[in-house]
Amino acid sequence: MLLDVQDLHVAYGKAEVVHGLSMQVRAGEFVVVLGRNGAGKSTVMHAVSGLVPKRAGRVLFGGQDLSHATPRQTVQAGIVQVLEGHRVFQTLSVEDNLLIGTYARTPRGDRSKLEPIYAMFPELADRRQQMASRLSGGQQQILAVAQGVIGEPRLLILDEPSGGLAPIVIDRILDVASRLCRDGLAILLVEQLVEKALRHAHYGYLFETGRVAAEAFADELGQGDLLHRVFLGGHAQPTEETAP
Template structure:
């Protein structure tokens, strides 16, 4: 019997976040965050600007220390981890606004992303990552600064793939891209899901995010305001209520 992604997540989550609080200095941004992501599942994190979405991704991947709560990945406690250790465990964060090394070639940018892998294995990983992006594979020896903005974004995602993630965090991958290039990047996310990679997608383009996602969490004022399956009825209206209505509690499904 086939099992839905939501059922898989409840039974055997790959990523589990419990009671997570985080912020900057004395300013608390996130409050009591609980979420789960199953192996091979795409989970969208949606919410208005300033809701804390990127802060949450930074806390999960070790870029921002937790002030309370826990992050567990494949049974291992990553609550006090570093981004490097998280990536080695298979949790890779493609950071919003990340920039490539413009004076280095495409290949050199990818080599740097896989610096801790043996050289021969690094080469294999790079070729595998480039299969997803033929546009930049054809320009592998050109300077990254000569790529278009959309191609540089593809290179940023390819850098994440070189690390061979089991869970890939994509934080606003569509930022600054044309609609055609947005579709290309999200199509790659769909291909990765088909290969068994779990994805956490932070995205402002709600319709595109829901078309890819299995489940969605809505974040508002630093709290989970709603969680639901991405195919549930009346979801856009429920998201709007979660964004602008009563905050601070999970809506009943």
């Protein structure tokens, strides 16, 4: 077991929004977290990364207890999170954005890490000296992912990387995540594009109002009417056809 979240409770002020949630990610596994807006997906990811305090519960990572860890300590332990709606540094070049990603491990930046990243992301290699603001939205999201990968995490958390992007770009990002996973990196993907996400993942969790409503192997989670009920029962309809 790589990540083991046990009985997590998280509150903003007095309002508890995560109520005793447990989830696991094994080494080398691709896990997707599904759930409607406000289900608590980002909050749980932030709690894992140490970005929000936990009211109760434990976060174990590779046998290390990160329940009270700071964001810096979680990065050093090997957890890197690409935040929802993350924007890269607009006025820095592609290369400088990547070097910032290496600070997680080496305070002065490590140029030796650049070439393997350019090999993996040719669309960045062609634009290494360009200012990030000149990239398309999709290229910026790829850069955000690459900025996470260059920090050599053991677990990469991607919080809705598809947000606002064209389907072809989303496919590229999910393909990249799958390839990283095949190379041994564990992936924890938060996503509302249910069909696409389940196609890439091994295992999935469905969050509802701060709890795990269902968990199963990805191919099983897509069957039956549970997802349909959760996603289509109300107003949100984040299917591939209707999502932006």
